[in-house]
Amino acid sequence: MLESNVVTIARFVVGQERLAPRTTRGFASLLHDIALAAKLIAREVNKAGLVDILGGAGKQNVHGESVQKLDEFANRVMYRALDHTGLVACMASEENDTYIPIPDKFPAGDYVVIFDPLDGSSNIDVNVSIGTIFSIYRKITDGQRGTLEDCLQPGSRQVAAGYVLYGSSTMLVYTSRAGVHGFTLDPSIGEFVLSHPQMCFPDLPRKVYSVNEAYFDRWSRGQQRLISHLKNDGRFGSRYIGSFVADFHRTLLQGGIFMYPAERENPSGKLRLLYEASPIAMIAEQAGGRASTGLQDLSDVVPESLHQRTPVYVGSADLVDLAESFLQGASEI
Ligand code: AFP
Numbered sequence: 001m002l003e004s005n006v007v008t009i010a011r012f013v014v015g016q017e018r019l020a021p022r023t024t025r026g027f028a029s030l031l032h033d034i035a036l037a038a039k040l041i042a043r044e045v046n047k048a049g050l051v052d053i054l055g056g057a058g059k060q061n062v063h064g065e066s067v068q069k070l071d072e073f074a075n076r077v078m079y080r081a082l083d084h085t086g087l088v089a090c091m092a093s094e095e096n097d098t099y100i101p102i103p104d105k106f107p108a109g110d111y112v113v114i115f116d117p118l119d120g121s122s123n124i125d126v127n128v129s130i131g132t133i134f135s136i137y138r139k140i141t142d143g144q145r146g147t148l149e150d151c152l153q154p155g156s157r158q159v160a161a162g163y164v165l166y167g168s169s170t171m172l173v174y175t176s177r178a179g180v181h182g183f184t185l186d187p188s189i190g191e192f193v194l195s196h197p198q199m200c201f202p203d204l205p206r207k208v209y210s211v212n213e214a215y216f217d218r219w220s221r222g223q224q225r226l227i228s229h230l231k232n233d234g235r236f237g238s239r240y241i242g243s244f245v246a247d248f249h250r251t252l253l254q255g256g257i258f259m260y261p262a263e264r265e266n267p268s269g270k271l272r273l274l275y276e277a278s279p280i281a282m283i284a285e286q287a288g289g290r291a292s293t294g295l296q297d298l299s300d301v302v303p304e305s306l307h308q309r310t311p312v313y314v315g316s317a318d319l320v321d322l323a324e325s326f327l328q329g330a331s332e333i
Pocket of ligand 1: 118119120121122123212242243244245247260270271
């Protein structure tokens with residue numbers, strides 16, 4: 001029997017359903033499937049350091065089987081966890097060029113699931129935290145199965161969003177518009193258990209900004225002035241991991257602002273709207289923060305293509321407001 005104070009993710013989600021206006025009973029099952037995929041990915045991520053012993057990607061492992069790259073593995077695990085459930089209309093993944101239909105042999109459902117199976121994967125080799133990001137919408141087209149149009153919805157229409165952080169422990173953080181809740185994988189029972197209920201950006205005296213400052217010379221004057229302002233403010237420290245999930249998670253726990261700005265030669269920045277920015281924006285808003293392109297709320301951006309990129313400013317609401325005040329009107333890039 002479970003200890004009385006342990007709340008597993010399955011138990012928690014069922015209890016939340018009546019609070020989450022846009023979800024149905026199937027949502028609990030969908031989140032359960034994503035949590036299962038996360039456990040399988042976490043198991044492989046934890047083995048990544050043994051790659052020299054077990055064989056690297058493209059090589060044969062000790063069993064003579066060929067070893068997949070971890071991001072390809074994570075992509076397949078997410079797909080296989082969701083393709084047959086009868087809950088999903090279609091999917092889209094950062095790893096696939098086009099949207100992913102549900103095979104005809106399986107029934108299709110109402111939810112559209114969009115994911116980045118392994119974000120920050122260039123950090124794997126140096127043992128830095130990486131993550132999975134997911135975003136859930138309802139199908140908006142009339143047909144039985146989902147289409148590209150169902151994937152191209154603004155973040156404001158998300159039913160739920162979340163991420164999994166593969167760090168010193170594995171955490172799953174999600175929102176279904178009833179607050180943001182964090183669960184830590186307890187390896188001894190193989191379950192995600194509630195560890196961080198009702199997460200909110202704190203307002204601490206020490207502030208943190210997070211941006212890759214090596215790109216300073218490529219930024220607009222407004223962005224450069226913003227960073228100079230933060231440096232002169234006296235209250236700010238700087239942290240940058242280079243792994244969006246890990247940088248955002250720290251920002252959520254400690255407050256501050258994460259930025260991936262536009263550049264003069266690359267006005268869209270690097271991060272993907274559908275796979276990275278929109279889901280993290282929803283979590284930020286539900287945690288009392290804000291997310292912006294620098295010029296408008298990220299949740300209002302209507303995607304035109306699956307792999308569209310966008311500048312990102314996310315974190316404590318007052319700091320995102322401050323960033324916008326430097327960027328709006330500063331059109332000289
Ligand atoms: P990788 O998946 O190639 O490691 O990129 C990670 C990422 O998309 C995101 O997780 C980081 O916030 C961002 O790129 C870091 O980019 P820079 O290396 O340009 O700072």
